[in-house]
Amino acid sequence: MKFMLIMRATDEAWAAAADIDFNEMLETMGKFNDELISAGVLVAAEGLDDAAQGVVVDYSSETPVVTDGPYGETKELFGGFYILNVASKEEAIEWAKRMPVVVPGTKTEIRRVPSIDEFPQDNVWVVKERAWREATGQV
Template sequence: MRFMIIIKASKDSEAGIMPSQELLTAMGNYNEELAKAGILVAGEGLHPSSKGARVRFAGDKRTVTDGPFAETKELIAGFWLWQVKSKEEAIEWVKRCPNPMPGTEAEIEIRQVFEMEDFGEELTPELREQEERAFGQSRKH
C-alpha cells in the first residue's frame, strides 16, 4: 500500500523561513531510516504558497489565482510517499518523525494512494494500458 504523508504548513513555512540546520539534520537522519526500512518512495519540501498558483475549473472556464493563500492550516509544506503494509505502519512511522515545525504545533496527514485495482471494472484493459504508458514502472509498487 502506498500512502502520502502530508506535512501541513505553518506561519513560518508560509513566510519562507527555512528550517534550521538542526531540523535539516534530524529530517535527513529520519529520511535515511525510512530508506533503510525500504518504505521511502519520494519526499520533498514545497516553497510557500506565495510562489504558487491555483487553477479553478468551472465548466470550460479556467481561472488562475496567484498565491499566497489565506488558510495556512490547509496548505502543504512538504510530503513523503511511502510503501508500507498498512495505515497502522504509516502511523507508527509518522509518530517517530521529528516535529516538522519546531517550537510550534504541527500536523501531518496520512492518506492512502489509490492503486489501479481500486477502480474495479471501471478501469478497462484499455485504460490500464494507457495508465501504464503514462506512468510506466513508477506505478508498479
C-alpha cells in the same frame, strides 16, 4: 499499500520555521529519511516551495481562473510530503508519529494512494497508464 504523509503547518509554524538553522533542519529530517530508506518504505519525499510562489487554478467557472498564492485560506498549508509503501494504515501512522517535529503547530495528514490494480483493468485509459508505468519502470 502506498500512503501519502502530507506535512501541514499553520502560519505561526511557518513564521517559527524562519528562525530554525537550515543545516540543523536538514540534519534532523535527513536522519528520519535515512530511517525510512533503511526500512525500505520510502517511495518519494519532497518539500514544497513557499505558498506565495504558487498559484491556484479554480475550475468553478467555465474558464478556469488562475490566482497567485498565497491561497485564500492559509491556516494550514502543505509544506511537503512523503509517499511510503507500507503494509497498513497503522504502519503509516507509526512512521508519522516518529517524524521529527521541527516546529510546533505542524500536522501530518495521512491518505492512502490507490493502486492502479484497483481500477477497471479493461478501461482503455487504465490500460494506457499501465503501459506507460511499465515503460518507465514504475510498476
